[in-house]
Amino acid sequence: MQNAVGIDIGGSHITMAQVDPEKREIIHSTYIREHVDSFGTRETIFSDWVSAIEKAIFGLVKEDLLIGIAMPGPFDYKNGISLMQQGKFIDIYQINIKEELAERLSIASEQIHFVNDAAAFLEGEVFGGCAKDFNRVFGVTLGTGLGTTFYNGEASTDEDLWDSPFKDSICEDYLATRWFVNRYNEITGEEISGTKELLDKPTEIQAQIFQEYADSFAEFIVKYVNNYNPEVLVIGGNIAKTFPYFEQRFNENLAKNNINLPVKISAIFEDAAILGAASYALKRTLIN
Template sequence: MILGVDIGGSHITVACIDIDKKEIIKSQLVSVPVDSQGTADDIIDRWVYAIKEAKKGIPPGALEGIGIAIPGPFDYYNGIFAFRMEQKYDALFCMNIKEILVRRLELSDDTLMRFYNDAACFGIGEVWKGKLKNIKRGLAITLGTGFGASFLFHGLPIQSGEDIPKDGELYHVPFKAGIADDYFSTRWFVKKYAELTGETIAGVKELTEAEDKKLITATIFKEFSENLAQFLAPWLLTYEASALVIGGNIANAWNFFYPILKKELEKRKCYTELHRSELQEDAILLGSARLVNDIFYKGLSF
């Protein structure tokens, strides 16, 4: 049995995963809110609590390893917060998380613990059991509090190459008056809604449920879809991706942006298959569990 871990900006989710069946045991899934701006002790205490709770469902000696998906920048190979993250986990800067967790969880020397980028783990999970299964070249993106991306080639995330952006990510790529992350994340919707109405919303879900603002909602999603097509088309075409899978909270508003996105991509001669992730966070958990496989792990780039 393997523990798959998804560490986000506001939570930690841990699941027991049957690697042979590629199944998450839902009865043993634990999700705990985390204040990413809290103290180091508070953050790590919550992480340890969640992992210990999920670990209770595994018989003694049956834990093969722990795979942890975490946002970057991060020293994934060594498990160290070697870089400062934007607006989260400042208190953990320079800390060796791997050493701390191994000690706090009282893991044996032969229990593996491995880390990798959360967006890449989402893509790995989609290849393993989701919409990118049997796809040679695919792109997986997550749209939520941030914009995550992973270019997949025969199931492995690609971080460099002629047609690949720096570190295999898209959030930092320049777009219009800023970078992609400014336009393809929740904060863009919040900002655009405030510009058009002078009012505030918490996020995309609230926007889609605003029955009295249907015209405003349609206008915002139209602009979002056109921007996303304009940004993605060159990457999809150059990389020759045969499929794109979209996850994250914004993907729950699929019917609000998919028709326009598809139309705008086709206007640019981009006919990549578009899929809404059915796995969502489960893809990240499954992808993190794959890190425990030695052969797969050795094929990853760091």
């Protein structure tokens, strides 16, 4: 059996685990999560990554190892080259991460595959999550940012709709956590950090804000997502955990536009990108 490892690289952490290809699930006893200084030097970043990866692959036969890595963009996923010029990971800009990791881990570069982090989320849900029985799936991650991805029956692609025109700004300004923070402040003059904190506030304010969010989210589906003709919508990210608070209003808005789109909440949340990265690597190996 192929030794598959899925890795999710974020701005402050690297998380990973071995994946059982037959059971289509993470082997939780191998789960690793470690802090990474993404503003650090090239050597610091690679040392942190490699140290964590070596723990996850300990005891595995390296010749049979397959690594899938979910990475945020901009990134050259085919060649494994970082294209991030601002903020985090600046010191590895235009570095061939695939070759660097392969050399440090003493494996072939062909054993490493990169996939966009939003696409990895949906790959994971299709491979072993809530979307296993569907061929056309649209995935949205609602959290600090807005992630959008589409699975066409073969592979997931990053649709990159976060900065598409929406109302008087862009989609992400109305659908990410900062909208809740800003809207609550407009209404009350007080500060919250996100939806989790909103749930501790008065019911009337909760209801108003979640209804407004439902209106915006439905408008986004009508304007951008319905064109993909998906069989199901999969929602992940922290805001997805509050879906019951705006589900009814959201569905009513879709119905007004003659859209009957089943919604599934992520079955594996944070683990989806890890599972998806591994399944993507397995898929690429079969194709090649």
